[in-house]
Amino acid sequence: MLFSSTTFLFLFLSLILVCYYIVPRFLKNAVLLVFSLIFYAWGEPVYVFVMLGSIVVAYLTGLLCDREKHKGKLPAVSLILAIVWNIGLLLFFKYTNFFIENANSIMGLNISPFKDLKLPIGISFYSFQTLSYVIDVYRGNVRSQRNFLDLATYVTLFPQLIAGPIVRYQTIEDQLRGRKESLEKFSRGVKRFAVGLGKKVILANNIGALFDDISKTPQSELSVAACWLGVIAFTFQIYFDFSGYSDMAIGLGKMFGFDFLENFNYPYISDSITDFWRRWHISLSTWFRDYVYIPLGGNRKGKVRQCINIMIVWFLTGFWHGASWNFMIWGVYFGIILLCEKLFLLKGLEKLPRAVRHIYALFFIVVGWGIFAFDDTSKLIQNFRNMFGLGGLPLFGGRNDLFWIANNWILIVILIIASLPLFKKLGEKLTVKIPALYGCLIEPVCVLMLLIVSTAYLASNSFNPFLYFRF
Amino acid sequence: MEDNERKAPRAGNIIIAAIFIVFVIGGAAALLIGKDRAFSEMENRPLAQRPELSFKSVKEGKYSEALEEYISDQLPFKDSLVSLKTDIDRALGKSYQNGVYMIKDSSGKLRYIQKYSEDKAQIEVNVGKLRSFAEKLDIPVDLLLIPNASAFALDKLPAGAVCDDQKESIKYVGGLIGNKINYYPMDDVLSDKLDCYFLTDHHWTAEGARAAADDYLRRSGQMAEGETLAAYSGADPKDFYGTLYSKAPSGFASPDKFTYDEKLCGAVETEWVNEGKKSDSMLDRSFLEKKDKYAVYFGGNFAQIRIRTGNPGERVLVLKDSYANSAMQFLAQKYSEITMIDLRYYHMQELSVSELCSELGCDRVIMLYNMDFLNEDRNFVWLE
Structure with a gap:
């Protein structure tokens, strides 16, 4: 079920709140x-x-890999078992057909792919969560969970189940038993949920329709500018969609007394790619840091080893996003940029004016989304040729260029403003200056409007894609 | 609006929590208690009803699908919400939605213009079918091609609008049509008169139909110099929100006034052949109370309708789309019997169209189509 659906709002959410x-x-x-x-x-x-x-495996291996209680090889064996199970599931469901298809085309084999093998939704999120739980028990960072029900509640917790954030067990270990719901938390959750819903349904879907439109336009009607506009539209779509989901997840969590960690922190105001990855999908990058990069030796084994580790982590980060070449390229692309920044680029960037640093970061972020957006490699290449003037297209003046701009410029202005922490700062100011008016009138009116307008968009069954079916 | 760690006033928290609870639980209650609608006039389709729960349907995921459809279809205030969305999109500068442009008429009213994208290949196929049908007949065959409103609104569309020129397509058809078919394009007759078209519907008005019928009969020599068609005196105006409105139902749209002429639509006998229904009028007045007022003419489109007009004149076979429905009251004045064939429904019948034509002893075939239809429809194969 998607959060951005009338079924979720009026059937599921109303029932669960009451119960x-x-x-x-x-x-x-x-x-x-x-x-x-x-x-x-x-x-x-x-x-x-x-x-x-997966929950049963996590429960049992979690119990058995507690090194304070069990001596000998048992904890290590359980840990390995948990890793094999989770990675195995991911490999099987997510990557089998990809490997088969590529083996076929590279080695000229003729293995038939599994036609009915659909990717279980959210598997990449919950596999990573259960895995981090077992590893944390093994490391002694958390105690193992003896109550099966509580562990199952943690893994299945619907707000974060299908599109993240990747909530670590250690974040909510205490909350599983000792959380307190409160009016204040509930209303904060409502505000957060309404903002997230609006981001997804009003902003992301609307600009997503533009990307969809442009990417379906035949080559002969495009222009260089249109191709850039398309990728910029996708840049906005993926941010407002994904961070909207995270907002909804965090908000829903609060309604039931949970506090999840933040997953996005205004990524498009970054002034370097290093900065961007501290602000984008934070729960994923910290997961890879803590469970891949640091175990590989991180930066403790010399520069060369560190560079290799960075590339491994970013290759895997890319591949995690889906079984397709473009995601791998996307990961490696960021790996290389991050490596350059680490080795020399950041020092140089620091000397440049802030505006230049932002333009630099945005350029590489947008180009990155250009890779991410096309899982069809030939389309990906065509689009890049088009963007960089090698596709034989005019700079401007495609058949629909003017129309796209006339129909979307207001939306784009809104998206730019919403990518900046302006509303947040304004809210903070108003809470101090006019607390009663802001808290009792302005905020409630905004929440109500967001809910009604979002429902209006849902009611008209307009474009409403789920972008994470490959994750 | 995001987490302000500073505490909001307690009253504010109560208000926000209350809003949300009323919103989700109120919505659920309205779905549960409210009476389900069977049919949406707005969308012109039957709505999903509450699904039956069974183990099988749950296991196959069908139940969840059906329930989602049910909730989406029966959502409280659905029509108003869709209007709200339309107008928010308009406020965001989207003057093109769902295949229609929204423009301001000279009178300041909102007018809907359907986007036209020429499909030369399909036009070629369709005209080819009409040609080969006509060339096998030894009676006159006339094609009345009616431009849609977009043909006269290109200069009124919003900046950057993409919409092909129907006048070009009409010329293109002229080049394909051959010698057998007498070609009567109507782009000169209706020219620049957007008032020949409804504001909110894709059809033409009775005035537009009359102008075209008059011009056709004159140009083809079927009506003498001094002669005129009976005047149209539309009565009983009803507010009409048409099909284009349904695509983007703005709250700012003003309704058309739908009128009809009881006298002109009278006939000795109108027969819906496959349905076995007969009447003394071309009108189906039940549609006066429904949303789709244009369907007052004949109650919509049917495979075969025969009109015995009671007037002297030829027997004609009319191959047609829905534009013809309002034109019949005028053509009927010059013919004794009209048989209307709609190829969207005239499939696998006992007689092919040409067999029917000779069986009925028709003196003439009139093809009456609007440009959008000729550009898109794929049913002309049924002429073979």
Whole structure:
């Protein structure tokens, strides 16, 4: 089920809110678990058992890899078992067909791919979560969870289940038992959810339609400017879509008393790519840092080793986003830029004026999305040729150029403003200056308007894609 | 609006929590208690009903799908919400939505113009079918090609609008048509008169149909110099929000006034052949109370309708789209019997169209199509 659907808002959410708040404390996790399973099973009832399998594995290996309780090889063996299970699942469901297809085309084999192998939604998120739990137990960072129900609640927790953020067990270990719901938290959750819903439904879908339109336009009607406009549209779409989901997840978490960590921090105001990756999908980059980069030796084994480690991490980061060449290229692309920044570029950048640093960062971010946006390699290449003037297109003056701009410039201005922390700062100022008016009138009116307008967009069944089906 | 760690006033928190709870639970309650609609006049389609719960449908994921459709279709205030979305998009500068441009008329009213994208290949196929059909007949065959509103609105469309010129397509058809078919393009007759078209619907008005019928009969020599068609006196004006409005239902749209002429639409007998229905009028007045007022003419489109006009004159076979429906009241004045064939529905019938034509002893074939239709429709193969 998607958050951005009328079914979620009016059926699922209303039911779970009622059930959650009327049952006594000891049943609250059970309510969350049951509803989360329904939420997950909604589109694909069968794959719920794959997830339950993962939970059982995490539960058992978690118990057994506690090195304070078990001596000898048992903890290490359990850890390896957990890694094999989770990575195995990912490899099987996500990458099998990719490997088969490429083996076929590279080595001239003729293995038939699994036609019915659909990717279980959210598998990349929950695999990483259960894995981090077991590793953390092994490392002694968290205690193992003896209560199966609580562990299952953690893994299945619907707000973060299908599109993140990757909530670490250590973040909510204490909250699973000792969290407190409060009016204040609830209303904060509502505000956050409404903002996220609006970002997804009003902004991301609207600009996404432009990218969709441009990428479907035949080559003969395009121009260099149009191709850039398309990639810029995608740049906005992916940010408002993904951070909108994270906002909704964080907001929903708060409604049930949880505090998740932030996943985005205004990534498009970055002044370097290093900065960008501290602000974009934070839960993923810290996951790779803590569970891949540091175990590989991080920066403790010399410069050469560090460079290799960085490239491994970014290759994997890219590949995590989907079984397709463009995601790998995208990861390696950022790996190289990050490496350059680390080795020499950052020092040089520091001497440049701020505006230049921002332009530099935005350029490489947008070009990166140009790689990310096309999983069809031939389209990817064509688009890049077009963008850099090698596609034989006019600079400007494609058939639809003027139309696209006339129809979208206001939206683009809004998107630019919304990418900056202006509203946040304004809100902070108003809470201090006119707390009563802001808190009792302006904020409630904004929330209500966001909810109604988002519902209006949902009601008209307009363009509403789910971008993470490959994650 | 994002997390301000500073505490908001308690009253504000209560208000926000209350808004949300009323919003989601109120929405759920309205769905549960509210009466389900069976049909959407706005979208012109039956709406999904509450699905039956069964183990099988749950397992296959069908139940969830059906429930989603049900909720989406029966959403409280759905039509108003869609209007709200349309107008927000307009405020964002999107004057083109869902295939239609929204422009301001000279009178300041909102007018919908359907985007036209020429498909030369399809035009060629369709004209080819008409030609080969005509060339096998030994009676006169006339083609009345009606431009749509976009043909006269190109200069009124918003900046950057992409819309092909129908007048070019009409010329293009002229080059393909051959000698057998007498070609009567109507781009001169209706020229620049956007008032020949509804503001909110893709059809022409009765005045437009009359002008075209008059011109055709005159140019083809079927109506003498001094002769005129009976005047149209539209009565009983009803507010009409047409099909184009449904595509982008702006709250700022003003309705058309739909009128009809009871007398002109009277006939000795109108027969809906496949349906076995007969009437003394071309009108189906039940549609006066529904949204799609244009369907007052014949109740919409049917495979075969025969009109015995009671007037002297030829027997004609009319191959047609829905534009012809409002033109019949005028053509009927000059013919004794009209048989209307709609190729979208005249499939696998006992007689092919040319067999029917000779069986009925027709003196003439009139093809009446609008440009959008000739550009897009794929049913001309049924002429073979």
